Amino acid sequence: MDRAQLVLVALPIFLFCRDIFNLFTPRPPKPTQYHYHQIDDPDEPDNIHDLQTQQQQILQEPLKFPVQQKSNGIGETGIGSTINIDFCTTCSYRGNAITMKNMLATSYPGITVVLANHPASFTKRMLSKLVPVVQVGIIGTVLGGEQIFQKLGMVPPPSWYQSLQANRFGSIATTWLLGNFIQSFLQSTGAFEVFCNDELVFSKLKEQRFPSEIELRDLVGKKLGSLRKTRNADVK
Structure with a gap:
């Protein structure tokens, strides 16, 4: 296989391995909030600092909603x-x-x-993990199907493989896009x-x-x- 074929095969394998790795990776801790203090420039007028201070206060203020009144005074x-x-x-x-x-x-x-x-349900989650495997299998068959079918003793190759070979780029693109759509549908x-x-x-x-x-x-x-x-x- 040439370099383009190796890239098309390696990319889905890498994405699938990354998904499997993310399943067992713990969530990162919440980032610590730091407060930065701006150093005043003596050459700037005071009104500019006042305007910047007011803008920062407005951005840092949380969204305000009507507060529910307490029915008792305890806690x-x-x-x-x-x-x-x-x-x-x-x-x-x-x-x-x-x-x-x-x-x-x-x-x-x-x-x-x-x-x-x-x-999602357990069945959908398992199916969504199988979608990349099917994608890699179809793309690998399109790129190296002749050697695969020869080793399996299927000479000549099946007719459906010949139809995929007739439009190799279209078959790979369709498999990739359709697989991603199915995976997103199963996870939602x-x-x-x-x-x-x-x-x-x-x-x-x-x-x-x-x-x-x-x-x-x-x-x-x-x-x-x-x-x-x-x-x-x-x-x-």
Whole structure:
């Protein structure tokens, strides 16, 4: 095989090995936030420093949402409670999850909001891992099929192989693009599930829609209110 054929075969193998390696690699720790202090330049006017300081303060301020009023004066509203938002990471739902997390953390002080990927079923996950293997097998057959079929005693090669050889570049490109589409489809779930203390609050899989910020805040507030009443009854 020439260099182009070696590259086409080695690239899918490298990507597949990288996916397998990422499965067993632990997640990196969260980056530490550092605060940088700007050194004043005596040649610059003071109003420029004031403007830059105001811009930095505006950028560093968190998003503000209406805060849920406390029903009693004991502790924080959501202290001791955990909200789990399981969403589909391959569906570009991370922005929605972060917005909901900031809203809930601001509306219910003391609450813990955890974001996590909602995994697909075991069958889909296994099939998604087999897709790169099939891709490599088809591309390898297209590039070196004649030697493969000769060793297997299949002379002449099958008719479907001859059709692939007739348009070698198109066959390789189609296999690569179609395989990536199938793998992404198998890994996506379309989920946006919200749990309050392990109790389901909202399910996109059931409702077939996203919750609004006000709707989700009210649903979580009802769960927290019922939990607070139960705790107060147990104390009494």
